[in-house]
Amino acid sequence: MCGIVGYIGNKPIKEILIDGLRELEYRGYDSAGIAVLQNHQFSLFKAIGKLINLEEKTKNFETTGFSVGIGHTRWATHGKPTELNAHPHVGENSCVVHNGIIENYQELKNMLIQQGVKFLSQTDTEVIVHLFEYHLRTAATPFDAFTQTLKKLKGSYAILLVSASADETIFFAKNGSPMILGRNGEGETLFGSSDAALIGKCHEVIYLEDGQYGVATAQTIALYDQFNHAVELRFIPLSENKLSAQKEGFRFFMEKEVYEQSRVISDTLMGRLGDERIYFEELDATLFEGINEIKLCACGTSYHAAMVASYLFERHSKIRTSVEIASEFRYREPFLTHDTLFVVISQSGETADTLESLKMAKKAGLKTLVICNVDNSSMVRLADASILTRAGIEKGVASTKAFATQVSVLWMLSLMLAGMRKTLETTEIKRQIHLLRTLPATVKVDEALHEQLRRLSKRYLNGHGFFFIGRDVFFPLALEGALKLKEISYLHAEGYPSGEMKHGPIALADPGLYTIALLPQHKLYDKTKSNVEELSARDSTICSISPLDFNKADDHIRTKLSEDYMVEFFEMMVVLQLFSMEIAIRLGNDIDMPRNLAKSVTVE
Numbered sequence: 001m002c003g004i005v006g007y008i009g010n011k012p013i014k015e016i017l018i019d020g021l022r023e024l025e026y027r028g029y030d031s032a033g034i035a036v037l038q039n040h041q042f043s044l045f046k047a048i049g050k051l052i053n054l055e056e057k058t059k060n061f062e063t064t065g066f067s068v069g070i071g072h073t074r075w076a077t078h079g080k081p082t083e084l085n086a087h088p089h090v091g092e093n094s095c096v097v098h099n100g101i102i103e104n105y106q107e108l109k110n111m112l113i114q115q116g117v118k119f120l121s122q123t124d125t126e127v128i129v130h131l132f133e134y135h136l137r138t139a140a141t142p143f144d145a146f147t148q149t150l151k152k153l154k155g156s157y158a159i160l161l162v163s164a165s166a167d168e169t170i171f172f173a174k175n176g177s178p179m180i181l182g183r184n185g186e187g188e189t190l191f192g193s194s195d196a197a198l199i200g201k202c203h204e205v206i207y208l209e210d211g212q213y214g215v216a217t218a219q220t221i222a223l224y225d226q227f228n229h230a231v232e233l234r235f236i237p238l239s240e241n242k243l244s245a246q247k248e249g250f251r252f253f254m255e256k257e258v259y260e261q262s263r264v265i266s267d268t269l270m271g272r273l274g275d276e277r278i279y280f281e282e283l284d285a286t287l288f289e290g291i292n293e294i295k296l297c298a299c300g301t302s303y304h305a306a307m308v309a310s311y312l313f314e315r316h317s318k319i320r321t322s323v324e325i326a327s328e329f330r331y332r333e334p335f336l337t338h339d340t341l342f343v344v345i346s347q348s349g350e351t352a353d354t355l356e357s358l359k360m361a362k363k364a365g366l367k368t369l370v371i372c373n374v375d376n377s378s379m380v381r382l383a384d385a386s387i388l389t390r391a392g393i394e395k396g397v398a399s400t401k402a403f404a405t406q407v408s409v410l411w412m413l414s415l416m417l418a419g420m421r422k423t424l425e426t427t428e429i430k431r432q433i434h435l436l437r438t439l440p441a442t443v444k445v446d447e448a449l450h451e452q453l454r455r456l457s458k459r460y461l462n463g464h465g466f467f468f469i470g471r472d473v474f475f476p477l478a479l480e481g482a483l484k485l486k487e488i489s490y491l492h493a494e495g496y497p498s499g500e501m502k503h504g505p506i507a508l509a510d511p512g513l514y515t516i517a518l519l520p521q522h523k524l525y526d527k528t529k530s531n532v533e534e535l536s537a538r539d540s541t542i543c544s545i546s547p548l549d550f551n552k553a554d555d556h557i558r559t560k561l562s563e564d565y566m567v568e569f570f571e572m573m574v575v576l577q578l579f580s581m582e583i584a585i586r587l588g589n590d591i592d593m594p595r596n597l598a599k600s601v602t603v604e
């Protein structure tokens with residue numbers, strides 16, 4: 001989704017802004033732009049499509065000495081992805097970039113039009129810069145004009161505004177969309193909507209809170225809260241590690257991230273596995289006091305991880321568990337009781353619907369826990385407690401290693417609860433801890449298997465659709481397999497519980513319907529097998545994934561024999577990820593930045 005960068009200092013600004021935007025590229029965007037203010041003059045560049053187009057447009061633009069600038073990658077919400085709608089948006093003498101949505105923009109726009117203001121774009125963002133200039137006419141200072149502008153805005157935003165009326169300055173504000181401010185002791189101030197844009201450029205940062213706003217120069221930063229009280233600047237160190245952000249020889253970030261799963265799962269397990277119990281040092285035991293129910297809430301891939309957890313929590317911890325899609329939960333007036341632990345799952349920690357659901361649960365007085373991959377993200381800061389998944393930066397829009405670490409954490413959590421609630425024998429907890437220890441080896445990509453999937457993929461390009469089917473936790477895995485394929489291949493795919501196919505979907509069965517059947521040895525093998533046979537009998541093309549032979553399949557992907565269905569789950573997860581990727585590669589698609597998708601969806 002949209003990305004923001006800002007810079008005040010003496011270095012060549014174009015490179016700094018575009019480099020910063022490149023670090024945010026993985027979030028997904030369809031146009032980009034920068035504005036630089038130097039010697040009272042603005043230079044503005046915008047381009048649709050990828051950053052390379054913006055680089056082309058700016059190739060003859062150089063600055064020396066002090067300047068101020070802002071940059072943006074836009075993922076269209078209000079108005080098509082055109083150059084006019086790309087940020088920065090300009091007034092007579094000011095420029096703005098914005099993430100989020102200004103909900104009352106139409107009302108503000110009407111008012112400004114009546115005042116004779118001419119709008120160039122269809123965006124909600126443009127009202128900000130015109131409103132600022134409108135207030136500038138009467139305000140005592142440009143900063144006053146900025147604060148008066150903020151007071152009129154409803155909705156969510158992260159804003160950077162630069163004006164020739166305050167030459168060496170960036171005005172900034174955050175409400176509901178992330179914004180980070182950094183400095184580096186070299187007389188530079190930087191901004192980013194994610195810390196990825198700041199790594200290597202500054203060594204300390206402040207993660208702004210909702211309602212905070214302020215004004216920055218190269219030397220000074222003034223920060224205020226929503227009540228207009230000055231806020232003390234509390235910088236925290238920013239990691240210098242950029243290595244994880246590179247492709248390291250893989251063709252795509254997605255591929256690198258699938259191959260990384262072994263290492264990141266090791267990291268996720270580290271320090272958390274005892275001999276016969278699980279340790280989450282970050283959790284206070286009081287979090288679970290008086291809790292009789294768990295409600296899991298998430299979007300997309302994280303929602304599928306939540307579904308897996310609902311099986312494990314009820315099976316292992318004997319606790320009532322429900323799962324909610326965040327965008328539904330928000331508006332269905334849910335009945336919430338104080339004995340419910342509300343757990344949100346999110347790779348980014350910024351997904352708007354999940355974040356709002358978390359706010360709702362907090363407001364209703366529920367205890368809250370977030371399982372998240374990004375420390376200091378909005379959800380981590382908001383929830384009562386958090387468990388970090390330690391997957392490292394995930395750049396591929398199609399989530400892989402984040403899902404793997406989420407399920408690992410949730411499995412561990414189910415065992416921790418089982419221990420606390422004495423719902424599993426210690427020997428069983430020990431057995432499962434042993435299984436968890438085998439996961440890094442389980443998900444290590446077998447090159448021969450990858451090669452088989454590469455060859456097989458050519459046979460799955462032309463059907464009229466895919467059904468991924470499975471039972472128990474293999475049902476959410478089937479949903480996730482279908483989602484992966486949809487996201488990057490643009491082929492139609494659905495995930496279904498195998499037993500449900502006969503209640504309608506089987507009507508679609510013919511040779512052009514590809515069934516990807518998850519047939520684990522250790523969970524309902526015979527039941528699932530019968531369901532697949534029903535499809536095979538109706539001539540659907542079957543690709544079975546199983547450690548056991550299955551002679552009714554057209555293609556068979558053999559997984560290893562293992563001791564437990566959860567181990568099979570993780571092995572099949574890798575197969576589905578690579579299979580989707582190889583199909584999408586054959587179709588010539590952009591694997592890391594699929595069309596229409598964004599890594600972090602910060603609008604509802």
Ligand code: G6P
Pocket residue numbers: 299300301302345346347348349350351354397398399597598599600601
């Ligand atoms: C977007 C991404 C998905 C992701 C979902 C939830 O749609 O493209 O890959 O699963 O958001 O994101 P979260 O960061 O909350 O896990």
